[in-house]
Amino acid sequence: AGLGILLSRRGDYKPIPCIEDVSVPVARLPEYVADVTALIGRFSTKAGFYGHASAGCLHVRPFVNLKTEDGVTAMKELMDGAFGLAVKYGGVMSGEHGDGLQRSYLNERLFGPELYRAMRELKEAFDPRGLMNPGKIVDAAPPDTDLRFGPGYRPYELRTYLDWSSDEGFAGAAEMCSGQGVCRKLGEGIMCPSYMATRDERDTTRARANALRAVLSGKAGKEFLTGNEMRETFDLCISCKACKSECPSAVDAAKMKSEFLAHYHDIHGLPLRDRIFGNIHGLSRAAAVFPALSNAFMESGVGKSMLERIGISGERSLPALSGESFTEWFRKRPRKARVTHAGKVLYFHDTWVSYYQPEIGKAAVRLLEAAGFEVILAERRGCCGRPM
Ligand code: SF4
Structure with a gap:
């Protein structure tokens, strides 16, 4: 939960895992916490602390803006400072997560040349061609190599259809993905159904956010935003919004898909299928004149081949229209049911209730009227798109 709260923070200052899981003997933990808090304070920033105090392992993530030179310098100095504290208290740089690409460069100083040489020889013995996790544990690059965001990162501000102000812009929303890959999980939760079905990285929430970030940051040309590769990347996203609640960074790929599609359709036009589904209320009303x-x-x-032509599998059965629409039933229902002493209720009967499953609306009306409410229908309202 601690990580989720930290990673869902919007804006340029991100919780950087540069100190992360420095671990010290439990008895020295209070002194370490005081020192590391003072260290972070020297950079006029704050940090998230969470972890396993009983094991002397705290996850400490200072908020740093790596889009600036000052931020990158601060990150490196924080790492050096945390290294000093690990040594001072007889601890290690990583008690749980491993050194990875970011902190392995400290290992030679931490373990000393003799042990470091032995580690290198061991790795070479098992992996003489350096194929497995190159740059981790030994022979690591400096921590500011290959930053996701660096001082040169300048996303362009796209004119958007949706309001992205709470994410500090459309690029800010795409930047929320920290690359953890929780969207690749299988067998629990909902996120991400498209990846669960195909097991292809392209069908993850992460790939969708990364594809957009690549365009907005200029790594890929602007034409990619409305290109077929981007369409294919978003194609299997069913806009279920599971990522918004299950992703630790609360990436909202469904909202990003809506924004992307608006730009894509500006260039390529709306396909017939979208026009049909966009007018599902009017089409359902017309079809409901002769439902059977x-x-x-x-x-x-003939109907199935028509569906195939607009991209709907003929093996798929469409929901059947009800013999009587909800509004017909509502108007025809007996007068005596209409008791009104408890007040008025405005009922929004959507397209689905109106033409496909009027039982839902009938049950709601019967319940409300039994409770003494007068039910009024919302006559001028749009379609929420539920039948789609
Ligand atoms: S909204 Fe799209 S990306 Fe997010 S979990 Fe659902 S299918 Fe996956």
Whole structure:
């Protein structure tokens, strides 16, 4: 939970894992906490602390803006300072997560030349061609190599259709992905159903955010924003919004897909299928004049091949129209049911209730009227798109 709260923070100051899980003997933990707090304070910033105090292991992530030179310098000095504290208290740089690409460069200083040489020889013995995790544990590059964001990072501000102010811009929303890859999990939760089905990195929430970030940061040309590769990257996203609640960084790929599609359709036009589904209320109302005939037609060979032509599998059965629409039932229902002593209730009957499952609306109306409410229908309202 601690990590999720930290990573869902919007803006340029991100919780950087540069100190992360320095671990010290439990008895020295209070002194270490005081020292590391003072160290972070010297850079006029704050940090998130969470972890396993009983094991002397705290995760400490200072907020640093790595899009500036000062931020990169601060990160390196914080790492040096944390290294000094680990040595001072007889601890290690990583008690839980491993050194990775970021902190392995400290290992020679931490373990001394003799032990470091032995570690290098051991790695070479098992991996003479340096294929497995190059640059980790030994022979690491400096910590500011290959930063996701660095001082040269300047995303361009796209004119957007949606309001992205709470993410500090569309680019800010794409930047929320920290690359952890929780969206690749299988067998628990919902995120991400497209990856669970295909097991292809391209169908993860991470890939979608990264693809957008690549365009907005200028790493990929602006034309990629409305290109077919981007469309394919978002194609299988079903906009379920599971990522918004399950991703530790609360990446909202469904909202990003809506923004992307608006730009894509500006260039390529709206496909017929989208026009049909966009007008699902009007089409349902027209088809509901002869519901039995419409249902039979949609299940016929001609109906199926029509669906195939607009990109809907003929093996898929469409929801059947109800014999009587909700509004017809509502108008025809007996007068005596209308008791009104408890007040008025405005009922929004959507397209689904109106033409496909009026039982839902009937049950709601019966319940409200039994409780003494007068039910009024919202006559001028749009379609929420639920039948889609
Ligand atoms: S909204 Fe899209 S990216 Fe997010 S979990 Fe659902 S399918 Fe995956």
